[in-house]
Amino acid sequence: MALTSNSDTELLFQFRNPFTKESAFTAILKKYQEKLYWHIRRMVIDHEDANDVLQNVAIRVWNGLQNFREDSQLYTWLYRVTTNECLNFLEQQKKRKSVSYDDVASGLENTIKADKNFDANKLEWKLQLAIQQLPEKQKVVFQLRYYDEMPYAEMSRVLETSEGALKASYHHAVKKIEDFMLNN
Amino acid sequence: MKNRDEIVNELNAVGKNSIVNAVGENLYTAPAGYFENLETNLMLAVKASADYQTASEELANLSPFLKNLEKINTYAAPSQYFETITFSTSKTNAKVIPITTKKWFRFAAVAGVFGLMVISGLEFINKNKINPVSTPHNWVEQKMKKVSTEDISNFINLTEAELNTKENLTLADNSTELELLMKDVSNKEIQQFFDETNFTEEIVLK
Numbered sequence: 001m002a003l004t005s006n007s008d009t010e011l012l013f014q015f016r017n018p019f020t021k022e023s024a025f026t027a028i029l030k031k032y033q034e035k036l037y038w039h040i041r042r043m044v045i046d047h048e049d050a051n052d053v054l055q056n057v058a059i060r061v062w063n064g065l066q067n068f069r070e071d072s073q074l075y076t077w078l079y080r081v082t083t084n085e086c087l088n089f090l091e092q093q094k095k096r097k098s099v100s101y102d103d104v105a106s107g108l109e110n111t112i113k114a115d116k117n118f119d120a121n122k123l124e125w126k127l128q129l130a131i132q133q134l135p136e137k138q139k140v141v142f143q144l145r146y147y148d149e150m151p152y153a154e155m156s157r158v159l160e161t162s163e164g165a166l167k168a169s170y171h172h173a174v175k176k177i178e179d180f181m182l183n184n
Numbered sequence: 185m186k187n188r189d190e191i192v193n194e195l196n197a198v199g200k201n202s203i204v205n206a207v208g209e210n211l212y213t214a215p216a217g218y219f220e221n222l223e224t225n226l227m228l229a230v231k232a233s234a235d236y237q238t239a240s241e242e243l244a245n246l247s248p249f250l251k252n253l254e255k256i257n258t259y260a261a262p263s264q265y266f267e268t269i270t271f272s273t274s275k276t277n278a279k280v281i282p283i284t285t286k287k288w289f290r291f292a293a294v295a296g297v298f299g300l301m302v303i304s305g306l307e308f309i310n311k312n313k314i315n316p317v318s319t320p321h322n323w324v325e326q327k328m329k330k331v332s333t334e335d336i337s338n339f340i341n342l343t344e345a346e347l348n349t350k351e352n353l354t355l356a357d358n359s360t361e362l363e364l365l366m367k368d369v370s371n372k373e374i375q376q377f378f379d380e381t382n383f384t385e386e387i388v389l390k
Contacts, residue, residue: 025273034266041259051269058271117260124256145239147255152234163234174246182249 008074015065025065029058032075035148036082042131042143043086045111057085072157079150079158083140090136108132123181130180134173141166142173 011031014024036057041050060081068077093107109132112118112125119125131139140159144150145166152163159166195203230236237245244251316323328336366374 022273026271029271033269037261037266038257038259041261045259047259047261054269055271059273062271062273115259117258123253124258127250127253128258146243146250149239151239156234167234170242171246174243174250178247178249 009070012065012068012070012074025062028061028065028074028078032078035075036078039079039082039143039148040086042147043083043140044089045108049089053082053085053089056089057082060085073154076154076157079144079148079154080160083158087136087140106132126181126184127177130177130184133180134176138169138173141169142177145170 008028011024011028014020015028017024033054037050037054040053040057041047044050044053057078061078064081068074109129112128112132113120131142134142137159141155144155144158145152150158152166155161155166156163161169240251314323314326
């Protein structure tokens with residue numbers, strides 16, 4: 001059955017119907033997959049890792065969407081699931097390799113440098129290296145605000161942190177990145 | 185004022201004449217000068233909220249350098265990735281738990297290997313051990329292999345010397361003691377004793 005409406009409310013309604021559940025699920029992912037992919041990709045850098053995380057996100061969405069209460073917007077909930085999945089992935093990498101987050105970040109930096117398009121002289125690549133200098137949570141805050149231009153109120157629901165704390169975290173992140181880019 | 189009239193009529197009808205005069209009157213008061221600064225105060229509250237500025241405006245204030253930087257997506261997804269990506273939900277039906285993550289399995293494996301090592305070690309030790317009851321000669325032979333010739337020689341010399349000394353002393357003691365015991369016994373009584381007991385050993389008295 002083809003879905004004609006793309007509104008989240010309609011998609012959620014159809015997801016709760018066993019006959020239209022799968023097509024609604026596909027439509028939801030189709031609608032948000034690119035945004036979620038790039039959010040993941042900027043966190044884990046490597047495409048294969050990003051694809052694995054995205055697949056896990058899809059499974060979590062399939063399992064959890066039935067209980068989604070619509071207290072927040074669907075995309076806010078999807079971002080929360082995706083962010084948690086990214087942080088879990090990085091945490092697992094730490095455990096698997098028995099290394100600290102700094103070492104994981106250093107690994108991500110190497111992955112960036114190994115990209116076939118990497119050019120150390122270009123500012124956009126310098127920015128990617130600068131982002132890797134940030135602590136894990138601050139990195140998420142920066143990505144959501146800088147790239148997704150997410151309002152603090154939404155971000156607060158995604159990361160379950162107060163708006164004030166997020167704002168302070170973003171300001172620190174911007175200053176650190178600026179320092180890194182101007183001094184390296 | 186049509187509404188007010190309706191309310192008054194309604195109150196009159198239900199017999200609440202005492203509150204008819206209060207209809208429409210504001211019973212509460214605001215602090216003096218409150219409305220004079222209200223607009224400014226509200227604007228300050230709006231500016232203080234986290235989302236007063238858009239992300240773009242905020243960045244322009246925070247870092248003009250970053251604001252002027254073009255947002256180029258440095259990473260690339262494989263071509264046709266978003267058109268061809270499929271999501272599987274079948275994983276949810278059967279949760280696969282890798283056996284290696286079971287802690288008890290690891291402990292059992294370690295305990296098994298340790299047990300095998302202990303049993304093999306004991307077997308090896310017992311194999312080279314000779315039972316002194318069933319094969320005493322072999323046991324002595326095995327033990328003697330560990331003793332040096334010099335030690336054996338020393339032991340023999342020491343033992344012989346000790347034996348000689350003790351034997352002499354014993355004989356000397358026996359002779360003296362016997363002499364004292366037999367001092368008051370006549371030869372006749374001794375002969376009688378021999379006859380009665382059939383004692384054949386020869387005793388020489390000094």
